[in-house]
Amino acid sequence: MGGMAEHNQLIDAVNIRTAIRSFDDEPIDDDTARQLDMTLAPLNLLGDLHLQLVRNRPQVFAEANASGHLRNAANYLAVVGPKNDAEAKERAGFYAERAVLAATLRGLGTLWVAGSWDRAEAARHCHIRNGEELYLAVVIGHPEHHVERLAKSYEELAEFQRTHRPTKSFEQFTAGMSDEAREAAPAWFKAGVEAAMKAPSAMNRQPVTFTYNADDDTAAAHIDPSAGDEHWALNDLGIAKLHFQIGAGQGQWAWGDGGLFLHK
Template sequence: MAEHTQLIDAVNIRTAIRSYDSDPIDDDAARQLEMTLDPINLLSGLHIQLVRDRPQVFAEANASGHLKNAANYLAIVGPKDDDEAKERAGFYAERVVLAATLRGLGTLWVAGSWDRAEAARHCHVRRDEELYLGVVIGHPEHHLERLQESYDELVEVQRTHRPTKSYEEFTAGMTDDERAAAPEWFRAGVEAAMKAPSAMNRQPVTFSYDADADTAAAHIDPSAGDEHWALNDLGIAKLHFQIGAGQGQWAWGDGGLFIHR
């Protein structure tokens, strides 16, 4: 893995990790994560925090076997009642997730598999903020053996570890002719978004391409039944699309446009 340092590599190997080794995140690894968090929080207007060694936050999930040895998390904190901030939270927190992936750490987005009130006790939530979601983070189970696996082996694990909607489903508003005419950067973006995590794996985002304007758009699919976390999932999917497409920038919001550079 050491030679693979690009975000697209992280997209291609990231999986949801539910079982962790008991080894703690050491101070050096924590400092590296904080060096990623500081500029992202400044850029995004969020307040994402790394919280270590709080297994009580995951006591029930660890006891039931839903998780194993979960003890550390990213607290995704942002402004109250701010839909755009919730989308930004998905976009920018997933950027931290991908940075952690490149460092050999495992992650898992969580909404219900933790004690939210207990989690809030161990992070800083200002009066005008709320705790949106969390990301479990730590060393994957048998992580030393995992570090010996080749990039291609990890890509195959990612490809087969869960079912995913098809490219056609992710571009449900387009005709076959429109798909065939879309540029390669659009297809690469959609394929990267297909690998993005989402609440309960509902993948509630679709993409479309406007040939006249040479722009892409991202849409929340209401039929996915993910209205509670859809904005967060929209942000995550937009980040993956942007990384896959190469260069470009999104406008925030449902239906926001992507301008390819």
């Protein structure tokens, strides 16, 4: 598969991914699990992370399933990385969201969870090496009524993504820019921001803003301290950066709050 074909598929995944809270009770089969593990292996190498797929552990979500907040949640991506490492938390958001988009293209449903799970129970079922910690989890599985869902067109799924939840506006996502600067910004920057607007974030707080600097043709990503997302902001920064990069096309981020994106 060429780079361009893969990139177009990732844009499709960005445009149809939504948070799924209700799952069918059909397990993730061995073949699908193998394919997901094959996706995780290079992401772990690139990100120096320890992302893992854990199947058939409904007890991790027992309380949320019982309360109706989740339904039939039983599998998760364990987002594991180095302890006390801010950059690793950002990389975890970036690379685990890449796995989320791969799962989306396979017709699976996902949900990043900060609460709604038993962290201690989850930690018992994944491998956490010395010097590592479990940051967060992503619930994964077949969405409820997934057979009917698979019959929906790309356009129907993209329209649902666009309208299913409130989102901050383009202006809020580019809060550090004037109207003139927004207007003058290149198409790649606008496309990047629009893709980032579709990114998941803890408690849907969307704590990341973007600016464009015409002098050196770079973008920057910033954590918005007023979003009240101090616990998960670095993870959300990584997720938003991935979505921006996919939307913008070719280019690369520097890690960190205020990190620059060089468009290629």
